[in-house]
Amino acid sequence: MKRIISIVVIVLMITINSANAQTNSGLLNSSIPIEMLFPQGKSKALILSFDDGMVADRKLVKLMNDYGLVGTFHLNSNKLGTKDYLTKEEIKNLYKGHEVSGHTLNHPNLTSLSKIDVIYEVLEDRKELERLTAFPVRGMSYPFGNTNDFVVEAISGLGIEYARTVGDTYNFSMPVDFLIWQPTIHLFGKTNYIPNDTANDSRELAQFYQLTTDFLKANSVALFYVWGHSWEYEGPGNKWAEVETFFEIILKNPDIYYTTQIGLVDYINAFKNLKFSTDKTMVTNLSSMDVFVKINGKVHAIEAGRTKILNQ
Numbered sequence: 138m139k140r141i142i143s144i145v146v147i148v149l150m151i152t153i154n155s156a157n158a159q160t161n162s163g164l165l166n167s168s169i170p171i172e173m174l175f176p177q178g179k180s181k182a183l184i185l186s187f188d189d190g191m192v193a194d195r196k197l198v199k200l201m202n203d204y205g206l207v208g209t210f211h212l213n214s215n216k217l218g219t220k221d222y223l224t225k226e227e228i229k230n231l232y233k234g235h236e237v238s239g240h241t242l243n244h245p246n247l248t249s250l251s252k253i254d255v256i257y258e259v260l261e262d263r264k265e266l267e268r269l270t271a272f273p274v275r276g277m278s279y280p281f282g283n284t285n286d287f288v289v290e291a292i293s294g295l296g297i298e299y300a301r302t303v304g305d306t307y308n309f310s311m312p313v314d315f316l317i318w319q320p321t322i323h324l325f326g327k328t329n330y331i332p333n334d335t336a337n338d339s340r341e342l343a344q345f346y347q348l349t350t351d352f353l354k355a356n357s358v359a360l361f362y363v364w365g366h367s368w369e370y371e372g373p374g375n376k377w378a379e380v381e382t383f384f385e386i387i388l389k390n391p392d393i394y395y396t397t398q399i400g401l402v403d404y405i406n407a408f409k410n411l412k413f414s415t416d417k418t419m420v421t422n423l424s425s426m427d428v429f430v431k432i433n434g435k436v437h438a439i440e441a442g443r444t445k446i447l448n449q
């Protein structure tokens with residue numbers, strides 16, 4: 138009988154110890170960073186972003202709608218209604234389902250302006266685009282991609298949550314600073330930037346498709362940010378057919394989160410605002426978006442407005 142009691146005690150001790158070990162496993166794992174995944178646990182995101190709002194956007198938006206792709210369009214509201222630009226009246230309907238974003242009123246080089254003129258160009262553009270679309274405009278791209286610390290400081294506090302440069306990174310990293318957001322690559326590289334340099338054009342095009350392939354094969358979290366102008370495809374070289382070729386490669390991929398730029402900003406902010414317990418076993422999502430994270434190789438969906446216990 139004595140022997141049975143000691144066996145029971147030993148078994149109990151082992152059980153209690155393993156229970157303690159389980160409780161502590163969250164703490165033990167807490168040095169492993171929580172990884173952000175995109176909505177539905179996807180590992181890739183695609184942003185298609187186009188500047189200037191010229192009439193060729195009509196053809197581009199129609200193509201994107203046909204292919205089920207979403208885009209962000211950066212417009213100069215003072216240019217709308219002038220030669221080769223869209224009319225003010227059409228933009229609300231044309232860009233339905235896409236994001237309308239700022240590009241300043243008149244497309245100046247912001248780095249050469251006084252602070253008050255930077256504010257005027259950005260804020261008045263924002264106001265007019267909001268009036269035309271009846272929707273909040275929360276981002277922009279810099280005319281000519283030009284910016285510096287002075288410009289960034291001037292636009293901070295104007296309700297601009299992201300601003301894109303043209304400094305291509307040729308990689309799939311997430312933005313470090315939303316107000317100096319560097320894209321991955323210009324659509325088709327710098328093709329046709331050097332007139333008649335066909336060798337250079339082919340090299341640029343090959344690099345663009347190589348990067349597209351690398352993105353589709355990427356194993357870790359990857360953001361492919363492609364930017365350009367619809368008017369570029371009107372020139373020589375049958376660029377519209379090339380646009381369609383790219384769209385066909387990139388569309389309807391279950392691994393890709395197709396998003397506007399502000400959509401991704403909102404999602405990243407929702408991830409950053411997740412409220413974790415110190416041992417990372419509990420988390421509250423205060424946002425209105427379901428957020429997906431990977432911890433220790435396991436994917437967790439954290440529903441909007443809910444607290445979740447994470448079984449790691």
Ligand SMILES: [Zn+2]
Pocket residue numbers: 188189240244279280281
């Ligand atoms: Zn521009």
